[in-house]
């Protein structure tokens with residue numbers, strides 16, 4: 001059987017170092033936002049873990065996407081690029097968010113496989129050879145799964161596990177628990193992702209949606225090397241909403257059933273009141289029950305409208321068809 005990195009039918013295999021001459025290229029795609037201190041330790045650690053693979057006919061390249069950093073991240077990247085021609089740097093025109101930055105990196109990637117990684121070394125580079133091993137066995141997607149989240153706080157662990165449960169309950173394509181963006185994806189998967197037109201990109205969901213043969217490798221997640229997490233509680237909440245609304249319309253549709261149930265009960269209650277009035281005459285008291293039902297229904301309606309708003313906002317963002325990101329300049333590579 002052909003190893004997957006020796007595909008010859010790949011239409012985009014135009015690069016000189018493509019698989020035609022037996023060398024497979026792997027792009028490490030790294031979105032960075034205010035990470036000036038993390039870049040050189042990251043490069044160091046990745047090199048240590050990948051240099052030996054060069055003998056096995058693997059060439060690595062790095063695609064850093066500078067996602068609107070306000071510190072010296074870009075300078076550090078340009079310095080690194082000057083020393084190592086395997087590095088490419090895309091400088092986005094502002095902060096577009098990690099999902100958009102990763103999309104930019106994957107769009108720019110013409111390697112035979114890509115590995116999206118965080119720069120803070122929370123995605124340990126020693127896993128890279130393990131991912132590649134599985135890829136060579138023929139898997140198109142190799143997930144890196146955290147077996148231990150003890151580097152995350154209690155709340156993050158709880159909310160993350162709740163998110164996976166709720167999301168997978170509602171969405172048709174399940175996303176695997178405790179798997180981040182760290183994974184290896186084959187050229188075919190990159191092309192499939194590129195073909196997805198949506199602007200609001202919940203990458204974990206998109207990865208799951210495209211499918212392909214998937215293997216899993218396990219690792220222990222370390223604490224962040226330097227700096228602090230870019231994702232606050234509020235950002236994570238919105239990220240979770242993004243995931244659920246992108247891949248399930250259940251929150252919209254459920255109102256049909258909520259409405260039907262309330263209407264059915266109201267109808268029965270109406271019949272009861274008519275019968276009671278006919279038998280016992282007009283009964284004036286009822287202030288409390290009227291107030292409670294008005295407030296209850298008002299609350300339910302606002303909730304329903306709010307959920308419609310969540311989807312409408314996303315539909316609006318999609319129909320505007322603005323680009324997902326804007327590249328100010330790129331450094332290195334062929335472009």
Ligand code: UDP
Pocket residue numbers: 030031032033034035067095096097098101117118119120122224228229230231
């Ligand atoms: N990141 C980015 N744009 C952002 C926020 C984060 O490119 O707006 C990058 C960040 O530099 C890092 C990766 O995304 O390489 C993961 O971020 P972080 O470590 O803060 O997330 P956490 O590990 O806390 O989930």
Ligand code: MG
Pocket residue numbers: 118120122224229
């Ligand atoms: Mg991190």
